[in-house]
Amino acid sequence: MDFFDYKNNQLHAEDITVKELAAQYGTPCYIYSRKTFERHYLAFAQAATNHKNLVCYAVKANSNIAVLNVLARLGSGFDIVSKGELARVITAGGDASKVVFSGVAKTADEIAFALKLGIKCFNVESVSELDRISHVANELNLVAPISIRVNPDIDAKTHPYISTGLKENKFGIDILTATSVYQYAASLPGLKITGVDCHIGSQLTEIKPFLEALDKVLALIDDLKANGIELSHLDIGGGLGVPYNGEAPPHPSEYVAHITDRLTDYQHLELIFEPGRAIAANAGILVTKVEFIKQNQDKFFAIVDAGMNDMLRPALYQAWQNIVPVTPRNDDTPTYNFDIVGPVCETGDFLGKDRLLALQQGDLLAQRSAGAYGFTMSSNYNSRPRVAEIMVDGEQSHLIRARETVESLWQGEKILP
Ligand SMILES: Cc1ncc(COP(=O)(O)O)c(C=O)c1O
Ligand SMILES: N[C@@H](CCCC[NH3+])C(=O)O
Numbered sequence: 226m227d228f229f230d231y232k233n234n235q236l237h238a239e240d241i242t243v244k245e246l247a248a249q250y251g252t253p254c255y256i257y258s259r260k261t262f263e264r265h266y267l268a269f270a271q272a273a274t275n276h277k278n279l280v281c282y283a284v285k286a287n288s289n290i291a292v293l294n295v296l297a298r299l300g301s302g303f304d305i306v307s308k309g310e311l312a313r314v315i316t317a318g319g320d321a322s323k324v325v326f327s328g329v330a331k332t333a334d335e336i337a338f339a340l341k342l343g344i345k346c347f348n349v350e351s352v353s354e355l356d357r358i359s360h361v362a363n364e365l366n367l368v369a370p371i372s373i374r375v376n377p378d379i380d381a382k383t384h385p386y387i388s389t390g391l392k393e394n395k396f397g398i399d400i401l402t403a404t405s406v407y408q409y410a411a412s413l414p415g416l417k418i419t420g421v422d423c424h425i426g427s428q429l430t431e432i433k434p435f436l437e438a439l440d441k442v443l444a445l446i447d448d449l450k451a452n453g454i455e456l457s458h459l460d461i462g463g464g465l466g467v468p469y470n471g472e473a474p475p476h477p478s479e480y481v482a483h484i485t486d487r488l489t490d491y492q493h494l495e496l497i498f499e500p501g502r503a504i505a506a507n508a509g510i511l512v513t514k515v516e517f518i519k520q521n522q523d524k525f526f527a528i529v530d531a532g533m534n535d536m537l538r539p540a541l542y543q544a545w546q547n548i549v550p551v552t553p554r555n556d557d558t559p560t561y562n563f564d565i566v567g568p569v570c571e572t573g574d575f576l577g578k579d580r581l582l583a584l585q586q587g588d589l590l591a592q593r594s595a596g597a598y599g600f601t602m603s604s605n606y607n608s609r610p611r612v613a614e615i616m617v618d619g620e621q622s623h624l625i626r627a628r629e630t631v632e633s634l635w636q637g638e639k640i641l642p
């Protein structure tokens with residue numbers, strides 16, 4: 226069941242037409258479906274029936290407080306990468322004891338904040354970070370639960386900018402040196418070794434790289450055990466892809482089954498997942514209005530009111546996301562091959578290229594699969610206020626983040642005396 230679908234020639238978000246939502250809230254706007262978030266979260270949470278596990282939703286994918294709250298109410302844990310994300314989780318009613326803290330550059334202030342809140346684990350990405358966490362924990366007279374994020378040097382076969390498990394990527398600690406790093410961690414005061422972590426990249430559409438990485442991590446776990454270091458959890462990261470353009474990634478239940486199948490000899494290890502995109506992407510759309518139609522010789526442009534500052538993925542990763550009319554035309558409007566471009570002064574400012582559509586000025590378009598890494602990567606470039614976010618819940622809609630005002634853009638700036 227898709228909660229963004231056509232009924233009577235109108236694109237719906239759950240039980241409301243997107244046209245009505247656009248009229249009420251204006252464009253551009255992000256529209257999310259609560260039911261879709263819940264269904265996607267449960268697809269992970271209910272998958273591993275025979276293995277103790279925890280789903281830690283990756284907050285970076287979509288960090289709106291209402292989204293985090295919907296997931297927290299279902300019992301979700303959270304994967305965070307900054308003090309800001311952790312503060313959001315707490316504000317949204319999330320449970321600190323189900324939070325794992327990833328990221329290569331945690332500051333002393335961020336570590337102290339997380340330690341005082343009692344998070345589940347720090348996923349440590351360097352030896353210097355171990356020293357820093359140990360130091361902060363000692364100063365606070367607290368014990369920091371840690372796992373080492375290992376870099377297994379596995380090709381995730383994804384866009385190079387979102388591959389994280391190769392030795393040339395900045396993430397994690399070389400798995401070949403991991404045992405000695407664990408031994409070093411065991412020698413430091415204020416640390417409690419609890420797990421191991423591995424996240425090799427995002428938008429993976431095949432199971433194979435996940436399993437190759439898992440095999441290397443399991444070999445490390447065996448080696449650690451032989452050296453007297455026992456772990457209590459295994460964090461396999463996130464990264465499961467979504468079908469943006471005909472890709473066929475495994476369903477979360479299939480993905481989880483492949484992993485748990487390998488863990489029959491490791492029943493004592495709690496399994497942690499950190500999915501972001503697979504939960505959020507198809508729970509959201511970006512709605513935009515055609516401001517102008519323009520033709521340069523044989524090239525057609527639909528200039529829309531959403532730009533790369535609102536949705537960066539096409540510009541940054543040459544990402545393809547489907548763009549559909551909110552109310553498909555059934556009149557005699559001709560169909561052309563349009564580039565759907567935004568208002569920003571950059572040639573890379575496009576939502577999609579070469580889209581066969583019948584369009585007129587004023588028409589509404591929806592970019593699909595926009596619930597992950599859409600609003601969270603938006604910016605104020607060109608002094609454009611960030612757009613509204615709306616959550617649909619059955620027949621009801623809620624403004625969960627108001628559109629920014631132009632005046633809010635220079636808050637904190639000061640003219641010299
Ligand atoms: C450490 C970590 N965990 C989880 C995720 C979530 O990834 P995805 O949205 O692909 O599931 C990311 C992003 O790639 C990440 O860096
Ligand atoms: N921002 C990326 C995903 C990055 C994942 C974070 N490690 C995207 O939009 O596809």
